[in-house]
Amino acid sequence: MANSYINLFACCLIVKGNRRSTLVDIQRGTFIFLPLNISDLLLTSRSITIGQIFSSYSVEDADEISKYFDYLIENEYAFYTMNPESFPLLSLDWKTPHHITNAIIDYDSGSRYNIVDAISQLEHLGCAVVQIRFYSRVGLEFLLQTLNGISKGSGRIRSLELILCFNEEISKEQYRKLIKKFPRVIKITVHNSPFQYKYQFPDSINEIEYINQHIKDETHCGFVSPEYFRANKYFFTESQTFNSCLNRKISIDKFGEIKNCPAMQIGYGNIATMSLMEVSQQSHFQDVWNINKDKIDICSDCEFRYLCTDCRAFTQDPHNRYSKPLKCKYDPYTMVWS
Amino acid sequence: MILILTTHGDHSTDQTIDWLTHYKAKYQRININDLLVDQTISYKIDSTQDEFTINNKSSKDFTVIWFRKSGVFRSSYLMLKSKSILKDQLSSFLSFEYAAFVQSLKISFKNVTWLCDIESVEALDKTKQLILASKAGLDIPKSLITNDKNCAAEFVKKLNGKSIIKPLAESEIFNAGDAKYSISPKLLTQIFFKALKTKKFLPSLIQEYLDKDIELRIFFLDGDCYAMAIFSQLDNQTKIDYRNYNFDKPNRYVPYALPTTVIENLKCFMRDVGLNTGSIDMIKTKCGRMVFLEVNPKGQYDMLSNPCNYFLEEKIAKSLINKLN
Numbered sequence: 001m002a003n004s005y006i007n008l009f010a011c012c013l014i015v016k017g018n019r020r021s022t023l024v025d026i027q028r029g030t031f032i033f034l035p036l037n038i039s040d041l042l043l044t045s046r047s048i049t050i051g052q053i054f055s056s057y058s059v060e061d062a063d064e065i066s067k068y069f070d071y072l073i074e075n076e077y078a079f080y081t082m083n084p085e086s087f088p089l090l091s092l093d094w095k096t097p098h099h100i101t102n103a104i105i106d107y108d109s110g111s112r113y114n115i116v117d118a119i120s121q122l123e124h125l126g127c128a129v130v131q132i133r134f135y136s137r138v139g140l141e142f143l144l145q146t147l148n149g150i151s152k153g154s155g156r157i158r159s160l161e162l163i164l165c166f167n168e169e170i171s172k173e174q175y176r177k178l179i180k181k182f183p184r185v186i187k188i189t190v191h192n193s194p195f196q197y198k199y200q201f202p203d204s205i206n207e208i209e210y211i212n213q214h215i216k217d218e219t220h221c222g223f224v225s226p227e228y229f230r231a232n233k234y235f236f237t238e239s240q241t242f243n244s245c246l247n248r249k250i251s252i253d254k255f256g257e258i259k260n261c262p263a264m265q266i267g268y269g270n271i272a273t274m275s276l277m278e279v280s281q282q283s284h285f286q287d288v289w290n291i292n293k294d295k296i297d298i299c300s301d302c303e304f305r306y307l308c309t310d311c312r313a314f315t316q317d318p319h320n321r322y323s324k325p326l327k328c329k330y331d332p333y334t335m336v337w338s
Numbered sequence: 339m340i341l342i343l344t345t346h347g348d349h350s351t352d353q354t355i356d357w358l359t360h361y362k363a364k365y366q367r368i369n370i371n372d373l374l375v376d377q378t379i380s381y382k383i384d385s386t387q388d389e390f391t392i393n394n395k396s397s398k399d400f401t402v403i404w405f406r407k408s409g410v411f412r413s414s415y416l417m418l419k420s421k422s423i424l425k426d427q428l429s430s431f432l433s434f435e436y437a438a439f440v441q442s443l444k445i446s447f448k449n450v451t452w453l454c455d456i457e458s459v460e461a462l463d464k465t466k467q468l469i470l471a472s473k474a475g476l477d478i479p480k481s482l483i484t485n486d487k488n489c490a491a492e493f494v495k496k497l498n499g500k501s502i503i504k505p506l507a508e509s510e511i512f513n514a515g516d517a518k519y520s521i522s523p524k525l526l527t528q529i530f531f532k533a534l535k536t537k538k539f540l541p542s543l544i545q546e547y548l549d550k551d552i553e554l555r556i557f558f559l560d561g562d563c564y565a566m567a568i569f570s571q572l573d574n575q576t577k578i579d580y581r582n583y584n585f586d587k588p589n590r591y592v593p594y595a596l597p598t599t600v601i602e603n604l605k606c607f608m609r610d611v612g613l614n615t616g617s618i619d620m621i622k623t624k625c626g627r628m629v630f631l632e633v634n635p636k637g638q639y640d641m642l643s644n645p646c647n648y649f650l651e652e653k654i655a656k657s658l659i660n661k662l663n
């Protein structure tokens with residue numbers, strides 16, 4: 001025992017904040033807190049035996065440390081081994097074969113651009129995940145037309161989320177039929193609804209949800225709080241190097257302006273005159289993709305920085321491109337959510 | 339051009355194809371289970387020539403073939419329907435027809451480079467694997483195939499009563515209404531033989547029970563090994579077979595660095611069975627033995643690629659592209 005090593009499972013990763021660390025379990029999708037000195041110890045424990053660790057501390061400290069070790073072993077965050085070199089660290093590389101991976105399309109009663117054409121362009125780009133947000137009511141006819149456009153494509157859009165404004169002329173049953181017909185629609189959220197309702201399709205991920213909240217425009221976004229935290233490999237590794245919201249994202253706002261995010265100021269051209277491909281290949285369009293959390297003020301000291309989704313549309317100081325998200329109420333220096 | 343033999347809905351194929359598209363490689367995908375739906379095959383044979391086309395492309399255009407999956411014909415609607423008409427008579431006829439067709443596929447491709455050679459896959463069985471693995475220097479579990487109770491009991495006794503019985507072919511799960519029955523590796527004890535009434539049974543595979551420290555899953559590709567350790571021993575539910583998945587607390591899957599001698603032995607073994615790719619199962623025992631169990635040429639590599647962040651889908655795409663040149 002004394003000459004063995006304590007080794008974190010490669011999927012349990014330490015993120016050091018200013019005053020404490022998180023231990024993020026990207027396999028089971030959870031995280032716990034650790035004191036900084038314990039996380040420092042774990043970061044070096046691959047090369048120091050348990051015996052060596054304990055012998056360099058006082059009896060009380062060693063006792064405290066061993067309590068943490070027991071906890072980590074008991075809860076399967078770590079294991080003892082004689083051969084730490086057999087267990088390499090996880091590579092934190094992130095890459096994708098797709099130039100664009102996700103898109104947001106906004107549409108309201110004043111929108112005049114051709115949404116079916118926009119979607120077929122996304123299909124062509126190989127964009128796998130698409131969210132369409134309708135701020136005002138749309139009829140079933142229009143929805144069917146839009147979705148028919150998608151189903152004619154080559155199937156590269158793999159999941160589609162629809163945010164719809166409540167329309168009493170369309171029943172829950174009709175939405176259900178819609179999803180049955182177009183299973184790539186993985187979620188329909190109906191906002192501004194007088195009632196709440198949730199339906200999960202049996203044996204599938206598809207769902208329908210009615211919510212009371214009225215989503216009037218693109219400002220309903222960018223909230224940072226633990227309920228939105230994500231602990232998974234894809235997100236964690238992408239956040240290491242890239243912006244956790246905007247990387248490889250393309251958006252069309254309700255006026256047809258092509259942007260990184262509909263809520264951001266800068267537009268790069270209108271869909272009426274420019275293609276998504278053209279815009280997405282401009283290097284200044286891609287600039288924000290590389291703003292990872294380590295570059296952002298305050299966030300770079302935060303133990304949640306690879307768990308929360310960044311926001312560049314609403315920041316504390318709009319003149320500073322590295323400013324902290326406005327809608328985050330956490331202070332990593334006091335460890336308090338205000 | 340690259341030809342991909344696979345099935346509809348195989349996620350691993352989709353992801354590899356995304357990388358092929360990314361690298362602008364030309365490919366043709368054929369979903370063997372869609373032969374009854376929207377894929378067109380024609381094989382013209384006469385005295386002067388034989389010409390095989392797939393979706394109107396001549397077989398001569400294909401220089402590289404990835405044999406990803408052979409199809410789930412068994413669950414096609416034709417098969418299900420035939421079962422309801424003439425019970426097994428018709429469905430077994432259809433199975434033979436299908437197998438004969440797959441056979442003719444092999445002959446129609448000349449001078450191609452395979453990723454996962456169809457001939458080698460078909461020639462592979464468990465006993466052959468064990469013998470060749472052992473010849474290649476790999477440690478293997480002591481094994482016995484027998485139809486005789488005394489023979490089996492004797493063998494188990496020599497192993498200090500600890501042994502395992504597993505299917506000679508594939509593990510299976512049968513559905514009967516709501517109930518599920520699984521044929522998977524099971525522990526055998528000497529008491530089992532005492533209770534057994536019959537003297538003879540269908541020839542079965544018995545192996546020594548290995549006291550697992552960790553299970554290893556290795557994806558082999560063109561001589562490179564990508565290994566993953568599965569800590570199934572921490573969980574009683576998955577001690578014998580990690581496929582008894584625990585959804586609340588999934589087993590730990592982490593990257594593993596194989597000793598170089600094992601890598602060399604595996605390379606040698608794969609060359610001997612004629613495979614340039616496959617998923618290999620091994621066990622590291624508590625006393626440090628590294629034991630080879632089997633290779634599955636068409637294993638699900640995404641169960642390894644994803645947790646270990648190996649990007650195997652991209653590596654397979656690159657391997658196919660390299661084979662074009």
Ligand code: SF4
Pocket residue numbers: 224293298299300302303304305306308309310324325328329330331332
């Ligand atoms: S401070 Fe920054 S990194 Fe921390 S939770 Fe808020 S937005 Fe995320």
